[in-house]
Amino acid sequence: MANELHFPLFHGYVDRWLVSGVTETPVITKPTALHGAENEKLNTAPKDKPGEEQFKAERRAKATAWPAQLDTRPGGLVGGADNVTPFTVYWPFDDIGVTYAWDCETPACLSAWAYTELDAAEAGSVPFDLITCGGAALWLNGEKLTEVTPYHHNEPVPTPLTLPLQKGRNKLLVFFDNYAERDATIILRLRWKGEGTAPEQVIPVGEADAARLAEAEHLMRSLAFHRNH
Incomplete structure (x- = not known):
């Protein structure tokens, strides 16, 4: 049996993943002049920035391809021929998903890969x-089901989809x-x-001791200050 960790869904969310970390790719856009109070609005309002519309149009015109390299183990590489990064286990604690906060001095595309497995009691x-x-x-399970491009800056947007899960293990790559x-x-x-029985999350942990990893997470969750002040 593979060395792995099993988790229930967290309040209905799949929050356990192998993640690649963030790749920052420069985005070259046409120069745009700002006039009057427009620059002040960019500093205070979550609106489209000058190069954002150009980026979104170019991004939506190009579908994401299956990675040239994919090794779904901790330390395994994922990505294209000239840009690969290693998978690591993501520890969400009480987060309902994967979240990265970033700050860029120049326009960039931030991207990442995530992998998990869902163990379903029944097919459907x-x-x-x-x-x-x-x-x-x-x-x-190797088949591309959807690609969404809402681009609402920092506001999460839900897109309904249906996953045809097979009985037993299902592999998800995002x-x-x-x-x-x-x-x-x-x-x-x-x-x-x-409805009914939710699938179980399964995370491969490579050569690590799964029991010790579970114990370490339990210990991290139990940490607390002795006093508030």
Whole structure:
């Protein structure tokens, strides 16, 4: 049996993943002049920035491809031929998904990969919400099911989708990204909306001792200050 950790869904959310970490890719956009109070509004309001519309149009015109390299183990590489990063185990604690906060001095595309497995008691088409504030592409058992590109800056947007889960183990791979100019957040959430028995999350942990990892997380959760002051 593979060395792995098993978790129930967290309040209906798939929050256990292997993650690649964030890749920051420069975005080159056409120069834009700001006039009058427009620059002040950019500093105070969450509106589209000058290069954002150009980025979104170019991003939506290009579908995300299956990664050239994919090794779904801690330390395994994921990505293209010239841009690969290693998977690590993501420890969400009480977060309902994967969240990265970032700050960029120049326009950039922030992107990451995430992998998990769902163990379903029965086969069937199960409703989920795929939630992201940027874009995301999702593969189930090697088949691309959807790609969404809402790009609502730092506001998570849910997109309903149906996952045709097979009985037993199902493999999920997700690519997610966001446009960043100054501050940005990239978020991945997957919320189960089915009925009956929810699938179980399974995370491969490679050569690590799964029992010791579970014990370490338990100890981290039990930490608290002796006094408030």
